[in-house]
Amino acid sequence: MIKQSHRDRFAAQLESHTVQAAQIRKLRSAPRLVPFHQFVEVRLAETVVFVGTILNISISGAKITLRPNPGLFVGALVRIGSRLATVVRAIEGGIAVQFVEPFPADNFDERIRP
Structure with a gap:
């Protein structure tokens, strides 16, 4: 028989995962756009620089x-332009990243520069 404390702990973990999954879905559903300035430097460890082209960008990633x-x-x-980001997926010919700090939604449009 499972003790009540184990049930409570397990229920709390499930709730935490549910909330986290909802937050991730919300970020991934953010509108994406193609910026006017598509070329960007991608820096790894501040010393290794790659030339990149932004295919699309949202307030939370690119x-x-x-x-x-x-x-x-x-x-x-990695550093995308001037913003820190974490690589979340490998895509054909590149990467998908999530910004450490999302862009403010009030000034997010095609003129945005990371």
């Missing part, structure tokens, strides 16, 4: 092609 494609691993911390 999809970027890289030349050459270094095959950055998921979880790598």
